[in-house]
Amino acid sequence: MCIAAFVLGLVPLLGAVLGLVGIVLVVIAARRGLATKRTYVGALAAALGALASIATTIALVGLVLSPEGSGPSEPTAAAGEAGEVDEGAEVDAEPSGQATKEQTSAEADPATDDQPATEDEPVSTPTTPAEATEEPGPTQAGVPDVSTYEELDERTLAQIVKAPDDHIGRQAIVYGVITQLDAATGKCFVRISLAASPQDDWYDYEHNSVGFAGDGESDCPVLDPFVADDEVKLWITIGGSISYDTQIGGSTTVPAYLIGDAELQ
Numbered sequence: 001m002c003i004a005a006f007v008l009g010l011v012p013l014l015g016a017v018l019g020l021v022g023i024v025l026v027v028i029a030a031r032r033g034l035a036t037k038r039t040y041v042g043a044l045a046a047a048l049g050a051l052a053s054i055a056t057t058i059a060l061v062g063l064v065l066s067p068e069g070s071g072p073s074e075p076t077a078a079a080g081e082a083g084e085v086d087e088g089a090e091v092d093a094e095p096s097g098q099a100t101k102e103q104t105s106a107e108a109d110p111a112t113d114d115q116p117a118t119e120d121e122p123v124s125t126p127t128t129p130a131e132a133t134e135e136p137g138p139t140q141a142g143v144p145d146v147s148t149y150e151e152l153d154e155r156t157l158a159q160i161v162k163a164p165d166d167h168i169g170r171q172a173i174v175y176g177v178i179t180q181l182d183a184a185t186g187k188c189f190v191r192i193s194l195a196a197s198p199q200d201d202w203y204d205y206e207h208n209s210v211g212f213a214g215d216g217e218s219d220c221p222v223l224d225p226f227v228a229d230d231e232v233k234l235w236i237t238i239g240g241s242i243s244y245d246t247q248i249g250g251s252t253t254v255p256a257y258l259i260g261d262a263e264l265q
Helices: 002-007 012-030 037-067 073-108 111-118 125-135 137-141 154-162
Strands: 171-180 189-195 209-213 230-243 251-264
Touching: 002 037, 002 111, 012 037, 111 251, 154 189, 154 209, 154 251, 189 230, 209 230
Parallel strands: 209 251
Antiparallel strands: 171 189, 171 230, 189 209, 230 251
16 A cells, blocks of 8 residues: 555555555554554655655646636736826827827917017916915915905814814914913914904903914024014914923913914004
8 A cells, every 4th residue: 555655656646545544554553553664664665755756746726726716807807007108008099199288388489478478467477376276375364364264263272272282283373462372372373362352451351272383493583573562463263272390380271282373462
């Protein structure tokens, strides 16, 4: 049996079955005390035949599955993709040609491109709105766009102060008095007491808050003109809440916001 397994080791499955049977017979003979050196040599031959048969079986299965599974589908997909690429190239060729013609005509007649810019107002040119989009009018002119900032009443402001994290990104117009803007806060960080409308006295601004401007460290021209005790009108974007240590050793949590613009009242 062991010799048959060794000889038929290249036959898929059959050599493996014969090899396993031969190894089982050798084990039985060894337990009964009948095994000799020849018996163990036969066990080695059976093991080699079984391994060879298993390897042959795996290789055969791989060859069978490879041509039928992935082989035909890949050339088909490649052909389909090649067709799509060719069609896409033909479709894209025309716009490229048109772009080349337009560019050529534009270079051939530069006076035509310059003429509308000379005759029309800058606001009506195509490039002016794009520049205005990157640098909004309120920032350039120093006055916020009122349509993007809302006036608040006292109740709405109180709701924002109560839960500023629920109003992140909200743009509003508020009024306040600067309570701290010095070397301790830095030039871009300011403490302000707020109200929804201008108040007669500084102590009527009841909502403690903090504001940031510019890059938050050194470049914040919007706050350069102001000092502590100034009453200001602010165009702000709510940023949530912030906690900081007080001068008396405790800590407090207040609304924080980004100052888009400010003016002295």
